[in-house]
Amino acid sequence: MKDSRQDVIRLALMGATGSVGSSVLDVCRRFPERFQVEVLAAHSNDSALLPLVYEFRPALVALYDEKAAGRICPDLPADVHLLTGPDSLREALGQVPLDHVVFATSGTEAIPALLDALDASLDVSLANKESLVVAGQWVMPHIRHPHQLRPLDSEHSALWQCLRGESLSSITKVWLTASGGPFLDFTPEEMKRVTPADALSHPVWSMGAKVTVDSATLMNKGIEIIEAMRLFSLPLAQVDAVIQRKSLVHGFVAFVDGAVKALVSQPDMRLSAAAALAFPERLLLEESLALPDPWLWNLSFEKLDGSRFPCFRLAREAALGGGGAPIVLVGADEVAVAAFLNGLITFTAIGDVVEATLSSLGGETPSTLEDALDLLDRSRQYARSFVCGSRAERRYLL
Numbered sequence: 001m002k003d004s005r006q007d008v009i010r011l012a013l014m015g016a017t018g019s020v021g022s023s024v025l026d027v028c029r030r031f032p033e034r035f036q037v038e039v040l041a042a043h044s045n046d047s048a049l050l051p052l053v054y055e056f057r058p059a060l061v062a063l064y065d066e067k068a069a070g071r072i073c074p075d076l077p078a079d080v081h082l083l084t085g086p087d088s089l090r091e092a093l094g095q096v097p098l099d100h101v102v103f104a105t106s107g108t109e110a111i112p113a114l115l116d117a118l119d120a121s122l123d124v125s126l127a128n129k130e131s132l133v134v135a136g137q138w139v140m141p142h143i144r145h146p147h148q149l150r151p152l153d154s155e156h157s158a159l160w161q162c163l164r165g166e167s168l169s170s171i172t173k174v175w176l177t178a179s180g181g182p183f184l185d186f187t188p189e190e191m192k193r194v195t196p197a198d199a200l201s202h203p204v205w206s207m208g209a210k211v212t213v214d215s216a217t218l219m220n221k222g223i224e225i226i227e228a229m230r231l232f233s234l235p236l237a238q239v240d241a242v243i244q245r246k247s248l249v250h251g252f253v254a255f256v257d258g259a260v261k262a263l264v265s266q267p268d269m270r271l272s273a274a275a276a277l278a279f280p281e282r283l284l285l286e287e288s289l290a291l292p293d294p295w296l297w298n299l300s301f302e303k304l305d306g307s308r309f310p311c312f313r314l315a316r317e318a319a320l321g322g323g324g325a326p327i328v329l330v331g332a333d334e335v336a337v338a339a340f341l342n343g344l345i346t347f348t349a350i351g352d353v354v355e356a357t358l359s360s361l362g363g364e365t366p367s368t369l370e371d372a373l374d375l376l377d378r379s380r381q382y383a384r385s386f387v388c389g390s391r392a393e394r395r396y397l398l
């Protein structure tokens with residue numbers, strides 16, 4: 001938590017070279033008097049990380065991959081400390097004085113560091129969805145003070161902003177908006193033929209490959225429903241999604257008295273990042289981010305037809321089933337999306353891989369975080385062998 005006597009918020013940014021990472025850094029770039037980036041962490045992209053080191057001059061750099069760390073080491077400024085390996089995110093938190101940690105990593109490797117950051121009472125901005133879906137039950141009890149955990153995912157940021165000053169008990173329902181992805185109007189036959197390049201062409205957002213494909217299958221919206229259940233302690237019956245093709249409305253909250261609050265803004269992750277980093281203040285990032293006059297918004301909403309998107313249905317079933325099912329969903333989807341992007345399976349086979357893995361492992365209920373992470377690994381293994389078996393039988397080939 002920021003010491004009120006300090007002017008500058010000392011930040012660690014996990015996932016600095018990614019899409020969300022670059023939005024966060026743009027906020028820091030515009031407000032150098034408010035944010036000092038003390039830690040920059042990435043997985044293996046040393047060539048993208050190096051210029052950021054020279055621009056932001058952190059005290060510490062962490063690269064998960066040891067070969068990438070070996071490559072960057074000779075080029076680092078002498079006063080920048082380098083950490084590497086699977087524990088480097090956790091070690092980084094212990095080595096530099098910090099106020100705020102941003103988790104903009106993909107995957108689930110950062111869960112232990114997320115727990116450490118919460119235990120250390122640091123403010124945390126969380127873009128990563130997988131960690132809450134897999135480990136929300138073990139993460140949420142580590143929150144030490146109100147607004148310590150700030151959602152960066154645009155829809156959850158919207159809900160969090162609508163809920164400021166409200167009580168969770170006065171919610172009747174929360175709505176997440178969905179762009180619908182690039183295939184919203186495709187027939188099932190057309191969907192069978194889409195390529196990775198088609199799926200990576202999101203109608204609104206520019207994001208990392210995994211979340212972009214998840215948007216196309218609508219798995220992203222399913223995962224986000226579970227993320228909202230974890231963040232706001234709501235049952236599935238109180239979390240829903242609606243199509244808003246322009247992603248101008250990000251989410252809304254319906255309250256017991258019949259009032260509904262919505263958050264409307266340009267689709268730009270710098271807005272979610274600034275809302276979380278500067279909370280409770282609001283920052284003027286740039287004039288062009290203001291919306292035009294309301295009569296130009298042309299807002300429209302459509303019912304989300306879940307039956308056309310098996311991944312959305314599977315995620316809702318996993319949310320309802322509870323136990324380990326959401327964990328299995330995340331592990332299987334990670335493998336299936338990678339297989340699709342590598343040309344090993346068709347787009348529509350992503351749902352088949354997830355469904356088969358859920359049928360095999362979705363009934364387990366882990367009782368500890370260690371068991372949950374073990375189930376996640378076994379789900380990945382099961383999904384990989386399902387992909388290999390399917391290829392041997394020449395099913396699902398592109």
Ligand SMILES: NC(=O)C1=CN([C@@H]2O[C@H](COP(=O)(O)OP(=O)(O)OC[C@H]3O[C@@H](n4cnc5c(N)ncnc54)[C@H](OP(=O)(O)O)[C@@H]3O)[C@@H](O)[C@H]2O)C=CC1
Nearest residue numbers: 015017018019020042043044045105106109128129207208
């Ligand atoms: N992009 C978006 O607009 C949104 C994304 N999200 C969520 O935010 C997360 C990040 O998404 P996005 O930015 O699109 O993803 P990207 O693929 O663009 O970036 C991922 C980042 O995480 C880093 N990373 C991955 N694993 C590790 C690790 N073990 N240790 C340290 N760094 C790691 C990568 O490093 P390297 O480059 O070296 O591989 C990279 O910096 C995901 O969970 C996504 O679902 C949520 C809402 C919106």
Ligand SMILES: CC(=O)[C@@H](O)[C@H](O)COP(=O)(O)O
Nearest residue numbers: 153154178179180181215220
């Ligand atoms: C920017 C963001 O928050 C993404 O998670 C976004 O939600 C993806 O768009 P879809 O609505 O297409 O899933």
Ligand SMILES: [Mn+2]
Nearest residue numbers: 153154155224
């Ligand atoms: Mn989102």
